[in-house]
Amino acid sequence: MTAAATLHALLTGAVDYAGLFPPASLSMHDAVERYANYRQSGDAWALGRFVLPLTRTSELTAAQEELRARGQGWRLTVLINRDGGVDGAAIREFNQSNAGSALIDSAEAKVGGAPSAARHEIAAIAARLSQSLRLFVEVPATEEVGAYIAAVGAANACAKIRTGGVTADAFPAAKDVARFLVCCAEQDIAFKATAGLHHPCRGRYPLTYDADAPVATMFGFLNVLIAATVARVGGTIDEVTHVLETGAGADFRFEDNEIVWRDVRVSRQQVLESHATFALSFGSCSFEEPMHDLRGLGLL
Numbered sequence: 001m002t003a004a005a006t007l008h009a010l011l012t013g014a015v016d017y018a019g020l021f022p023p024a025s026l027s028m029h030d031a032v033e034r035y036a037n038y039r040q041s042g043d044a045w046a047l048g049r050f051v052l053p054l055t056r057t058s059e060l061t062a063a064q065e066e067l068r069a070r071g072q073g074w075r076l077t078v079l080i081n082r083d084g085g086v087d088g089a090a091i092r093e094f095n096q097s098n099a100g101s102a103l104i105d106s107a108e109a110k111v112g113g114a115p116s117a118a119r120h121e122i123a124a125i126a127a128r129l130s131q132s133l134r135l136f137v138e139v140p141a142t143e144e145v146g147a148y149i150a151a152v153g154a155a156n157a158c159a160k161i162r163t164g165g166v167t168a169d170a171f172p173a174a175k176d177v178a179r180f181l182v183c184c185a186e187q188d189i190a191f192k193a194t195a196g197l198h199h200p201c202r203g204r205y206p207l208t209y210d211a212d213a214p215v216a217t218m219f220g221f222l223n224v225l226i227a228a229t230v231a232r233v234g235g236t237i238d239e240v241t242h243v244l245e246t247g248a249g250a251d252f253r254f255e256d257n258e259i260v261w262r263d264v265r266v267s268r269q270q271v272l273e274s275h276a277t278f279a280l281s282f283g284s285c286s287f288e289e290p291m292h293d294l295r296g297l298g299l300l
Contacts, residue, residue, distance in 0.1 A: 003300050004254035009271045010225050011046045015290060016077060016192070016283045018051040022166050023208035024285035028056065032063035034287070039072070043291045043300075048281045049106065054078040054087060057094050060102065070101045077106040077136075080125070088128040108160060110138040115147035119154060126155040136160040136192055141176040146183040153189045158280065163224065164196015166207050168216035171196060177219065178240035181231040185278065191228075194283035197221040200293050202247045219244060221282050221290060222252055226259060228279035229266045239264070254299060 003011075017038065018024075019031035026034070035050050052060060057078070064070045080087040091104050109125050111118040122137050129135055138160040139148035152159045161180050164171045184191050199205055201220035206213035227235075227243040235243075243261060246252075253260040258267050266274075284290060294300045 003294075005256040006259045006268045006271055007254040007294075007299055008045070009268055010222070010229075010259070010275060012275070013046070013048045014221075014225070014275065014281050015046050015287055016048040016051050016194075016281045017287050018194070018283045018285045019287075020052055020056070021283075021285050023213075026285075028052075028059040029063045029066065032060065032069060033067055035074075036067060036069040036072070038287050039074075043287070046291065047287060049075045049077045051077050051108075051283055052079070054080050054090060054104075054107070057090075057104075061098060064101060073100065074102040076102055076104045077108060078104050080107050080109050088130065091133065092130065104133070106134040106136060108136045108138065110160075111148075112140065115144055115151055118148055119151035122151050122155045122157060126157055131156075134158060138162060138194075139180075141172040141180050143179070145176075145180050146187075149180075149183045149187050149189050153187050159184055159189050159191040161191060161193050162195050163193045163219050163282075168207070168214065171216060171218065174219075174244040175237065175241045177224070177244055178227065178231070178237045181224075181228050181240055182235070182237050185228075185231040185234075190278050190280050192279075192281045192283065193221075193224050197224065197282045197284055198286050198289045198293075200290065200297060200299070201252075202245060220247075221284070224282065225275070225279050226252065226261060226266070229259075229271055229274040230264060232274045232278050233266060233270055235264075 017035050019026045019034055038047050095104055111121050126135055135157040137152045137157050141161055149159055163177060196218045199220055200222045202223050204215050205218050206215055223244050227240045230243055231240045251261055258265050
């Protein structure tokens with residue numbers, strides 16, 4: 001089945017592959033091998049960057065060499081330290097040494113503390129990096145999120161929100177995610193989401209791949225991306241929360257010219273603009289699971 005034009009617009013290059021991270025926690029060899037295979041599959045249109053810590057880039061190049069995956073122009077996003085003064089230089093050196101095989105074109109950092117302190121910290125991180133590199137800054141999803149988002153914008157960076165983890169308490173409330181999305185939209189700050197987004201629609205799922213894994217309510221990546229589009233076109237926190245909380249896949253209708261959710265309609269053009277300039281991507285330690293579930297819903 002061919003994806004509707006609006007679903008294609010929503011998901012093209014949207015899934016950043018984080019197979020090294022929990023709950024998958026793959027070895028570098030296995031993660032690199034899977035990513036190489038995904039790039040050759042029919043689902044490659046939805047595949048985004050390979051995610052890894054900056055400290056493991058030498059492992060990546062060794063695995064690429066072993067698997068004969070060099071020279072394929074991979075795009076990478078790296079996790080960097082909050083206070084490592086050599087990060088910018090290490091990224092430049094990597095890109096020079098691996099031209100044509102891999103390119104670090106985005107980096108991710110996390111800040112904490114009060115918004116006023118975070119503003120100085122984010123500025124210091126951004127100052128170490130090339131202006132051609134896109135920086136994502138993970139901020140806490142609290143009532144003060146607007147101040148954090150303003151600090152991100154002051155550094156010409158993008159925001160990042162953690163939407164889950166391997167324990168139930170790692171998942172923020174839907175209203176907190178909605179507040180983050182609306183604040184980003186109001187301040188015109190692009191973002192990515194990460195963690196707990198293996199499935200298209202909100203529901204109760206196992207938190208890990210263990211046979212006896214605990215179950216919790218997880219956000220759906222379709223919910224998050226559609227909610228972001230609604231926020232970008234002026235949706236309120238309550239309206240965006242309702243999109244995030246809908247759990248039935250049938251509630252979202254993907255047509256060629258618009259996505260329909262109850263009485264809400266967003267056009268294909270609005271989806272294209274949101275994905276290009278606002279809701280950039282989401283991280284997932286699995287690429288197969290999201291694609292499998294989309295097929296189960298009859299969307300692919």
